[in-house]
Amino acid sequence: MEDQLIDRCLGGDHEAFYELMRPYERAVYFAAVGVLHNPADAEEVAQEAVLKAFNNLSKFRREAKFSTWLIQITINEARMRFRKDRAHLYESIDERKTDEEGDYRPKDFADWRDIPSEELQRRELREALKRALVSLDPKYREVLVLRDVQHMSIIETAQVLGISEGLVKTRLLRARLQMRDALAPGIDGSWTTGRSEFKKVRPW
């Protein structure tokens, strides 16, 4: 089905491209937001990615999935934008030193006395999540977004980012543990979003 749409598009039927893109619009936007976390920038990057995909469709090798190729383009555009925005800062994505060799030690909140209210509002929760995501190193955030938001497989995530599956797993581990540290102790407690209830660990 997708092959037909690609053929049609390459044959000059531009509307076929829009049809081809439709299932992936959200994925493209979320991938951009995942890297940049600024919705305005992300939207612009998403538009660039769509344009780039259209203009380079003849270069798409059909051994891979179209979605993988498309999200790869999006991530690359987002990274370029990220670097450009931060060109004046000392640290770039590549230069930032993070220790991927050592074990990550998650915090122990067993002695935490000042537990926030268990009836955390949905909006506060969303803000807390956003802040936590922003605090992550971009290379961890990218993996987290692709795996846990887009639900890409490890293999696909590795392909999109051009890294090994082992490295995807390592970065995913760190991303998840860092998120938990940023959000706990509330997250080890009981937060209700209206949709899911979270298991209470401590008696209070």
Add this chain to the structure above:
Amino acid sequence: MVIEISCVEVWREISNYIDGSTDRELRDRMEAHFKVCKHCSAVLDGTRNVVRLIADGAEFEVPASLSKRIYAKLDSQLGKS
């Protein structure tokens, strides 16, 4: 008989455990560990909650008319807008 596993080893594998991608032996060892270690048990619950929250997409609002706006530059190139 289940061989003991250290907390450090548990933290190393906890993401794979959540994804159900550890082998049976490792899984059993980790589960035995969670039963007796409050800290690791809390880390597991907290991390699981994080994954669930993110999957909910609660923190990513999709902008209105994303469907239209995402094609703005393409539309422009094709002379549609």
